[in-house]
Amino acid sequence: MNSPLRIALIGAGIMGRQHCQHLLDVPSAQLCAVADPGPQAAGFAAECGVPYFADHRRMLESVQPQAVIVANPNNLHVSTALDCIEAGVPVLLEKPVGVHLEEVLALVEVSRSRGVPVLVGHHRRHNPLIAKAREVIAGGALGRLINVTALWQLQKPDSYFGVPWRREPGAGFLLTNLIHDLDLLRHLCGEVRQVQAFTSNGVRGFANEDSAAVLLRFDNGALGSLTGSDAVAAPWSWELDSGESPLYPRQADQPCYLFAGTRGALSVPQLKRWHYAEPGAGWHQPLLGSEEPFTADQALRRQLEHFVAVARGEAEPLVSAADAGRTLALVEAIRQAAESGRACAPAQIP
Numbered sequence: 001m002n003s004p005l006r007i008a009l010i011g012a013g014i015m016g017r018q019h020c021q022h023l024l025d026v027p028s029a030q031l032c033a034v035a036d037p038g039p040q041a042a043g044f045a046a047e048c049g050v051p052y053f054a055d056h057r058r059m060l061e062s063v064q065p066q067a068v069i070v071a072n073p074n075n076l077h078v079s080t081a082l083d084c085i086e087a088g089v090p091v092l093l094e095k096p097v098g099v100h101l102e103e104v105l106a107l108v109e110v111s112r113s114r115g116v117p118v119l120v121g122h123h124r125r126h127n128p129l130i131a132k133a134r135e136v137i138a139g140g141a142l143g144r145l146i147n148v149t150a151l152w153q154l155q156k157p158d159s160y161f162g163v164p165w166r167r168e169p170g171a172g173f174l175l176t177n178l179i180h181d182l183d184l185l186r187h188l189c190g191e192v193r194q195v196q197a198f199t200s201n202g203v204r205g206f207a208n209e210d211s212a213a214v215l216l217r218f219d220n221g222a223l224g225s226l227t228g229s230d231a232v233a234a235p236w237s238w239e240l241d242s243g244e245s246p247l248y249p250r251q252a253d254q255p256c257y258l259f260a261g262t263r264g265a266l267s268v269p270q271l272k273r274w275h276y277a278e279p280g281a282g283w284h285q286p287l288l289g290s291e292e293p294f295t296a297d298q299a300l301r302r303q304l305e306h307f308v309a310v311a312r313g314e315a316e317p318l319v320s321a322a323d324a325g326r327t328l329a330l331v332e333a334i335r336q337a338a339e340s341g342r343a344c345a346p347a348q349i350p
Contacts, residue, residue, distance in 0.1 A: 004030035005308050008065035010056045010080055011072030012036040012044045015094055015121075019069050020048060022301045028308045035059040036072070056080060060087045067311040070094060071121075074175075078103040081321075085116040090311040092303075094121040096179055097324035099170065101332060101347055104325040108349070111321055117310050119303075119317040120324035122183045126306060127244060127299040132292055133259075133268050134188050141273065143263030148189055148216070148224030150181050151236035151256050161206070172208030173230040174199070175331055181226060181238065181256075182334075183319075183327040188259070191219045192330055194345050197337040203231040214334055242269040244299060266292075325349045 007029050009016050016036070023031045034045035035056035045052035053059035060068075060083065068084045070077060071094045078098040084091045085107075097120045098104040111118045124130055137145065152173070161167055186192065194217040199209040211229035218224065235241070235251035243250045257268040264275035271292040276285055309315035317323075329346040337344040 002028065002312070004028055005311055006030055006032040006063075006066045008033040008035065008059060008063060008068045010035045010059075010068055010070045010084075011094070012038065012041040013071060016069070016071035017044070018300060019071060019092075019304070022298070022304045025301060026304050026308070029304060032065050033059050033063040057083055060084065060089065065089060067092070067307065069307075074170075075099050078107050081107055081118060082110060085110055085114050085118070088114070088116055090116055090307075091118045092121060092307045093118055093321070095183075095324065096175060096328055096331075097321055098328065099175075101325065101329055101349075104321065104328060105349065108320075108322045108325060117317055118321040119307050119310050120319045120321060121303065122180065122319045122324060122327070123299045123303045124180055124184055124238070124244070125187055125299075125318055126302040127242075128294050128297050128302075129242065129269055129271065130184060130187070132271060132294040133257075133266065136266055136271075136273065136292055137188055137259060137261075141264055141275075142259060142261030142266060145189060145218075145220060145222040145259060145261045147258075147260040148185065148218070148222055149258040149260075150185060150224065150226040152178055152181055152226070152228035152238070153232050153234035153236045154230060154240055155233050156230045161204070167204075167206040167208070169207045172199075172201075172206075172210070173228060174209055174212060174334065177230065178212065178226065178228050179327060179331055181228075182330050183324070184238075184257070185216070185224065185226070186327060186330065188257075189218050189220070189222055189224070191326070192216050192333075192346060193219050194343050195330070195333050195337050196343045197334045199335075199338040203229075209338075212334070212338070214337075238269070322349050 033051045035053040037054045042052045067090045069092045070080050081091045081093050196215040199212045203210045210231040214226040216224040235254045239248045240251045241254050241256045255267040259266045274287045333344040333346040
């Protein structure tokens with residue numbers, strides 16, 4: 001049997017510590033070091049019983065890990081990942097893959113040329129619930145996909161914005177939160193050809209948005225909408241509806257995604273499928289509803305298990321840097337559409 005993969009953690013914030021919890025539960029992985037310049041990181045490393053480094057480059061040289069989880073601030077993601085690739089170390093890179101498309105394109109090229117894999121942490125794709133939804137949609141149970149409705153509506157407390165950077169440009173919920181929903185829409189429905197959008201900061205007046213309305217035209221012809229706000233008292237969001245994280249009180253009866261096709265419809269996270277009993281029936285006939293079965297599991301743990309396989313060369317990344325770059329390109333297209341008032345197409349990433 002293979003010995004546990006020695007994985008170092010770069011970034012000991014909220015997400016980094018969540019990854020560490022799963023490192024304790026996955027026999028095929030083992031934490032070997034922590035690198036973070038923050039004042040509390042040394043104590044965290046001591047609690048974990050591993051060496052601490054303020055500089056991740058020094059850690060790479062001294063510890064020589066077999067793989068690395070990068071969970072530091074967004075604007076450091078690409079430069080840190082490039083340091084790891086230069087050292088020949090596979091990377092699990094937290095989302096977003098980067099802040100600007102130019103740097104992500106550079107990351108994609110270096111990863112390919114060096115042959116060092118990068119798995120990007122859009123962890124919801126690893127949730128069995130999403131795998132089942134993709135199976136239902138791709139398998140044709142809904143017929144031709146026509147309409148997609150996505151909701152991300154909840155209320156962040158005032159204390160959330162006590163951290164200064166959360167009030168600054170680029171830290172709005174579009175890049176911080178909706179990027180997850182946009183990634184899932186791409187994963188479930190295919191690529192987006194064109195977007196139109198409105199954003200507003202009318203509730204808080206910060207330098208970033210607190211609400212958005214987005215229209216999407218998919219390559220397969222389906223039309224979608226994504227309506228979001230982090231300033232409303234509402235129960236419609238993945239965080240509140242899916243039960244994926246115990247940090248949020250669950251609203252199990254409320255959907256956050258609705259997919260409608262010529263033969264049926266599907267609500268997520270309930271995985272309830274609606275269809276007519278007979279082909280050709282219409283609105284005067286009752287719709288039948290049934291829940292699609294699946295086995296629940298922890299998405300972050302499954303992502304870590306997948307990363308071990310990727311680092312060992314046993315699997316291709318479910319979310320590569322190029323794939324995650326397409327989601328970032330979609331976010332940038334939405335920003336451009338909102339600023340210009342015109343429909344925009346996401347940049348193409350090979």
